Amino acid sequence: MNLLILFRLAMQSILRNRTRAALTMLGIVIGVAAVIVMVAVGYGARSRIREQIGNLGTNMIVITPGASTTGGVSQGAQAFATLTVADAEKIRSQSQTVVAVSPVLALRSQVLAPGGNWRTSINGVDTDYQTIRDWQTDSGSFFGPEDVRAARSVAVLGRTVAQRIFAGSDPVGQEIQIAALRFLVMGVLAPKGQTASGSDSDDVILVPYTTAATRLTGRPRIPQILVSTASQGEIPAAQEEMRVLLRESHRLSGDDDDDFTVRNQTDLATAAESSTRVMTLLMAAIASISLLVGGIGIMNIMLVSVTERTREIGIRLAIGARGADVLIQFLVESIVMGALGGVVGLVLGFTGAKVLAYFTGWETVISPLVMVGAVGFSGAVGVFFGFYPARKAAALNPIEALRYE
């Protein structure tokens, strides 16, 4: 018996009991669809986190002030503002590994413009900030080193701010007022979208850090220093170097704890991803239980089928079928049933993921691997759960099978 004939026999048998086969396959259909939707949502969440972390910048290291522990007592990060502009300058002049350095001074302030006013974050940064965060301007340009050195009152607007206070008109070349100080708008940044924590990256105004330090806040300390390396591989070495430089700069002796924290993007990404991975695995595991139940359904119906067709099996054995022929025939039938359920489940899961994405706005990612895996697995469920009934059929005694009423 070649496979084509076996396949045709299986299809005949399934089509003769349409309702029964459909109900049996339903278990597999639901299982496969559920697995696909769950994995699609999980992958979607993961790819979105990756995108957001990637949005932070390239090969970026974040240094924040504050020790994790002080004299054995744990402190929250940023408990003390221990970073200074001098730290950033020391890194810039002495580091072997980093290619860009920028302190970040953050404050919130009301912004006035001819077209409206808006309360937003003002970040005082260096020109390297653009490189570190890989943030292009849509119109105009970023401020230059001369603007930083001279602490000029110039600003680059995030997309959201530009839209809020310059509805429609081009902000470049216009003046805005931040805390009673006039700033010249030099450029508007390209949109970056949401941050990993859900806030709007584009609701920001960037000014030279020198300007922010001396003319806006007057605070000599800074809450964040961003640095970046030339490549991903240099990040660990750079992190270590930052620690050494800052300990030196802060005059920390051998057993003093760090009064700052050095983290990289991977640390952030790993933390965020590991939780979604666990969730995805958990959901997929729950969904696979329904595949298992579907498989038991197939086994049940194949057992019924073997009993019903005892006489047919007897006839086949009498005219020369081997046990193996009968085994294969029933196995192919259960595999076809499983795989058919898998394909239907795939279509349903695919549609389900799209519908879910449409109504919830979640990103869903359906990888071809998952699709092939789901159909393959449901076929395997057919083999596994079809084997016992098929073996039972193959082991029938032809004489008794022929006599079976």
Add this chain to the structure above:
Amino acid sequence: MGEVVIQTDKITKTYVTGTNEVHALREVDLTVTKGELVAIMGTSGSGKSTLMNMLGCLDTPTSGSYTLDGVRVDGLGKNELAAIRNQKLGFVFQGFNLLARTSALENVELPMLYDRRGLKRDIRALAVAALERVGLGDRMEHPPNELSGGQQQRVAIARALVTEPALVLADEPTGNLDSRTSVEVMALFQELNAGGKTIVVVTHEPDIAVYATRVVRMKDGRIFSDEPVASRRDAARDLEELDRNAA
């Protein structure tokens, strides 16, 4: 004496049920040569069905030897027996035993699909030829439930013939048929036999046995008598007579 098709030497079949031993066959010696049409008769419990299963390689003897068409069959494994059934035997059963919802043609093709010798042959053409030989050339696409009992038995006979077996075994082939159709089927067997086919028919009806060339009677697991049919009837002629009487 022609070529020997069946040769059994003291075959015995004993079933053990609990502490009871049932001797279904006791040292049966039977020889059938090519071209015979043998009727095996006996009441139920006489052992004729067991003998039939033995001859049909559906069951193996407890002791004794059985040679079919030159092949020693006792002691063969399951798969080898399946191959023997497929290539050397053709079965015709009382209940027709055709696959339901499967056309006559596909039913007749079935034995060839289980042939593992990898012969290059036109399965479809052979099945068509076999059906034409039993006079069903015009009903080939019909499933069994659209055929009369006689027609179904013809399909079964075509299925038994299609592999050109050394032996056709018929187990109560007329048991489910009315008397006219029974004679029809026996006429077909006589015709095939005249063409050289070796046929063994198990029956309990004396009316059917008279169409054989030889009658073997069984009782209590032994052969009780074995003799040629003295006044053998011609089924084709009987049919004509029946038709004349009906008209």
